[in-house]
Amino acid sequence: MDYSGPYAKELELACLTVQRATLLTKKLLEAVDKGTLGKSDDSPVTIADFAAQALIIGAIHNAFPDDEFVGEEDSTALRQDETLLERTWELASTSRLDDEASESLLYAPQSREEMLEIIDLGAKGQCTPRSRAWVLDPVDGTATFMKNQQYAVCLSLVENGQQKIGVLGGPNLNLEDGRIQEEVTDQDGYGHQVLAVVGEGAWIRKMSTGSLLPATKLDPVAQIMDPSEIQFVDCSAATSSNFELHARVAKRLGAPWPPRADLWAAQLRYVAIAIGGCHVLIKVPRKTSYRSKIWDHSGGMLIAQELGVTVTDLSGNPVDCSLGRTLAGCYGMVVAPASIHGRIVEAIRDTMEESDDDE
Template identity: 30%
Template structure:
């Protein structure tokens, strides 16, 4: 059985610290009261955690990246935009490359020996002469530096996360995993569509921390002027959220607090709230033989379940499960039966630390330590199942029973 460990006793040599032991929507969250942490760069309980320095750096990098996304998107609304397309026809914006350059630069300042596994390389912006624009949007968001950044610095930072930047050996490795913008279609759509900047740290094959920033997230739909949420996890210390710390021009910055979040407590498949990939249909999934999917809660019939609309990308679905807004996220692997590490790593630890569970469709843990493709590809059997934990075995049984029918 493949095993994904979500915590580690291994150490990064520069940051050895003793690890301490683990010490709407809203109506269906766990009954325990919200736990708040005073405003700080990280939730106060995590200040004593083994990888708290790495988490502080990751949070800062992701918040800077989210500010970059917001600014670039604002410029797209008032200009022609500079939109490319990947080979798989997913639209890619300059923000995608800018985020990768920015996060790479920020992390390399403090942890130069830890490699980066990320989605992009600089080939596209080199061939389309967009490097200067990426330099412009990136330099305004970096932390202070004595030397101005050149085009070469930006291209090198992007390529630091590319597939040819680092050669991994056969042994489990330590590395950052970045999805610069998960849900680029959501980035290009209106404010109701979600996209996520996702960053995780894997130590010796084990995910030890994760940070997701979602600039369009609306926790309170009545507060339309203050969208944006950041979600963080560290093994053994739970999952926490707060509003993004960017300031809208002309407004005063309001102090924010970290709030611990949990998966929902639902135990009935009929009552669960599901989400699936934007590219897949409910009818392509095994549970469709037992339930029809409806997009409105209303009065569901006995053979109907609620399928939440959630665009775009995979990481926003992990956020929904970890925050208690959804109960289940199901993804069926395509013919090649592989998925990209950056689409899942950070979401997995956030769900796990919020009390949920993530496995493949056979119930095996996802194995980050056995990657044979430069830590970029993982191999779940059948698909990925993300739940609140209570529903996991029930849904695995339904998948096992009905998979041969679909």
């Protein structure tokens, strides 16, 4: 790719640090015991989450010390478990790019205590209308990561509440048949990286162990008009969204169901729209109080939008990325080509009203 715009430095650094973090996760996949512990919400977390967050924030913070960070992890568990701390430090301190020129652009923590402090930068940050914040999910899809299936390393730049850069690394992405499947993984290489800059479009590249490989510009998504052509991406195992109601929306539209892609990692559902033959993602929460974490969507939303996709809440309102650590003003999601987005919003509204009448 040939990008020399105002975010050129940020983009190069983001792509390199995501690539280095994906190599870290691949290294851990070779281990039998991945150092798992339980989070308060009972989702699994591994030393890869901690070590990847340390490397990503360390590199960006060194280059942009005034920026904020919004990350999923904090260092509490590591401070309470010496064995876990040592394993995380070993992973973070030995994961480097093979290319010296590329690695020289990236900083890494120099001690265990610095690593812990860097991790905690992510736990303290907020996205506000006047902040410049890097939003990251070091391992999106930890449950599937533990099975050596699909997962993503995610980083985005949000400036004054607006997404500017999005970089998603899929270390196991195998695109040989033009779709993304949990069990069909890249076992010989290092997957793919999908990236976008606001107003400039989106690209894809293969990842390597060294310097960044050439990137190819992605074509815009098809602006379909006929609902029968829709290919959904969803997650049948998600407990936060109403998969059964999603099926009723598809039936009302006359769209094929079940979804073409069934993916656990939230960010990879955006990748499935960008490169995996899917068109539409909807999320109707089971609880009216549910709000998504910003790191599950920031960056992926930008990639989709740069390819001609409209991203809104269930009422068709734009998503606000300036409300802290969640998408606090966004109830549910509708992600679809602009040509058919309005019809999907209407179908969801009618289906939800029908569901309320049935109760």
